[in-house]
Amino acid sequence: MTLERPYSRPLKQLNSVGLRPTSQRMIIAKILFDGTDKHVTAEMLHYEVLKSQKKVSLATVYNTLHLFTELGLLREIIVASDCSYFDTNTSNHYHFYHEDTQELIDIHENDIRIDRLPTPPEGSQITRVDVVVKVGKKSR
Amino acid sequence: MTLERPYSRPLKQLNSVGLRPTSQRMIIAKILFDGTDKHVTAEMLHYEVLKSQKKVSLATVYNTLHLFTELGLLREIIVASDCSYFDTNTSNHYHFYHEDTQELIDIHENDIRIDRLPTPPEGSQITRVDVVVKVGKKSR
DNA sequence: GTGTTTGCAAAGTGTTTGCAATTTA
DNA sequence: TAAATTGCAAACACTTTGCAAACAC
Numbered sequence: 001m002t003l004e005r006p007y008s009r010p011l012k013q014l015n016s017v018g019l020r021p022t023s024q025r026m027i028i029a030k031i032l033f034d035g036t037d038k039h040v041t042a043e044m045l046h047y048e049v050l051k052s053q054k055k056v057s058l059a060t061v062y063n064t065l066h067l068f069t070e071l072g073l074l075r076e077i078i079v080a081s082d083c084s085y086f087d088t089n090t091s092n093h094y095h096f097y098h099e100d101t102q103e104l105i106d107i108h109e110n111d112i113r114i115d116r117l118p119t120p121p122e123g124s125q126i127t128r129v130d131v132v133v134k135v136g137k138k139s140r
Numbered sequence: 141m142t143l144e145r146p147y148s149r150p151l152k153q154l155n156s157v158g159l160r161p162t163s164q165r166m167i168i169a170k171i172l173f174d175g176t177d178k179h180v181t182a183e184m185l186h187y188e189v190l191k192s193q194k195k196v197s198l199a200t201v202y203n204t205l206h207l208f209t210e211l212g213l214l215r216e217i218i219v220a221s222d223c224s225y226f227d228t229n230t231s232n233h234y235h236f237y238h239e240d241t242q243e244l245i246d247i248h249e250n251d252i253r254i255d256r257l258p259t260p261p262e263g264s265q266i267t268r269v270d271v272v273v274k275v276g277k278k279s280r
Numbered sequence: 281g282t283g284t285t286t287g288c289a290a291a292g293t294g295t296t297t298g299c300a301a302t303t304t305a
Numbered sequence: 306t307a308a309a310t311t312g313c314a315a316a317c318a319c320t321t322t323g324c325a326a327a328c329a330c
Contacts, residue, residue: 020304022310042295057312062295081224081319082294098264111258117273118251124238124275131271133257135264160329162285182320197287202320221294222318285328296317303310 009033017071024056028064032074037089039077039104045086079104079132094131107133149173157211164196168204172214177229179217179244185226219244219272234271247273 010029014021021029031048032038040048046061065086068074077085079097085104087095094112096105112131120126150169154161161169171188172178180188186201205226208214217225219237225244227235234252236245252271260266 020309022303024311055312059296059313060311063311066296078218078221081218081221084221084294096258096261096264098261099267105261107258111256112254113256114252114254114271116251116253118236118247120273120275121236121238121245123278124236125278126273127239127276128274129271130274131254131269133260133266134268134270135260136267138263138265160284162329164286195287199288199321200286203286206321224319281330283329286326288324288326290322292321293319294317295319297315299313301311301313304308305306 009035013073017068017073019067019071023054024060025064027053027056028061032068032088037087037106039085039087039095041083041085043083077104077132078130094133096133096135099134099136107131149175153213157208157213159207159211163194164200165204167193167196168201172208172228177227177246179225179227179235181223181225183223217244217270217272234273236273236275239274239276247271 010026010033011021013029013033014025019025027049028045031045031052032040042058042062042065045065046056046058049056049061065074069076069086072090074086074088075090077087077095079085079095080102083102087104089106093109094107096107097103098105112133114129114131117126117129150166150173151161153169153173154165159165167189168185171185171192172180182198182202182205185205186196186198189196189201205214209216209226212230214226214228215230217227217235219225219235220242223242227244229246231249233249234247236247237243238245252273254269254271257266257269
């Protein structure tokens with residue numbers, strides 16, 4: 001935890017993409033960019049915000065998550081059709097998705113390898129490769 | 141196309157999982173299991189149904205898609221948070237997802253390979269591996 | 281007949297939007 | 306003060322559900 005400079009990283013992140021550091025964004029950025037990798041849903045983040053400081057509307061949370069994603073500060077991960085996750089680690093990596101707990105867990109780059117990527121259909125190019133390894137409770 | 145025995149395959153599929161071959165299910169099964177691999181959304185399927193024969197309610201389409209999926213006749217594929225695809229090919233394979241056309245395209249088993257699958261977290265086991273290769277229009 | 285299946289319309293979910301009020305630079 | 310941002314509540318898209326009528330066996 002970066003207790004010694006709790007504001008510098010969030011501020012830098014906002015400045016780096018040219019967003020005004022409003023109080024709502026700072027609160028959100030402070031939670032997201034604390035130096036550790038996080039996977040959050042809009043609801044989870046909203047809850048964290050309410051827990052930590054003054055109120056930020058859910059609409060603003062959604063807005064901010066999408067803004068951050070467009071600007072490259074976050075990466076959206078689709079695992080289920082009923083909720084989106086956002087990942088503060090924007091580098092190339094994949095995920096475990098625990099079907100029982102709905103938890104998203106990083107798979108480190110070295111722990112999986114895809115070789116022989118397929119040629120994309122005529123006229124298209126690969127923009128991204130998503131890998132989700134679904135896991136469940138061990139049966140026995 | 142299996143024009144010669146248009147009903148046998150759908151009927152067999154329904155029988156094989158012990159579902160009553162109601163007219164609605166037969167209509168749906170006939171569209172889905174025509175011998176070719178298909179990727180459909182509930183809306184697409186509903187549209188196909190209406191186009192081909194008498195009416196089946198959207199609720200029943202949803203119901204049937206989920207029933208078929210639970211019983212192993214279909215596989216659900218999550219590519220975007222706002223719509224689910226169902227794949228008539230239930231064997232292990234992955235997909236291209238065209239971000240511009242929302243089209244889902246099979247990647248054949250031989251065209252991609254994942255080696256070194258990661259060890260799942262303590263107490264869990266891998267239930268499935270989903271790979272979606274997102275593609276977009278070639279830029280130049 | 282009895283249990284299953286269907287269709288409708290209503291309810292539900294997560295998400296987005298329009299707009300007036302507020303805040304930032 | 307001009308432009309950006311926020312919050313609210315309404316609107317949204319997709320999906321699910323409750324229940325009475327219809328159907329399959």
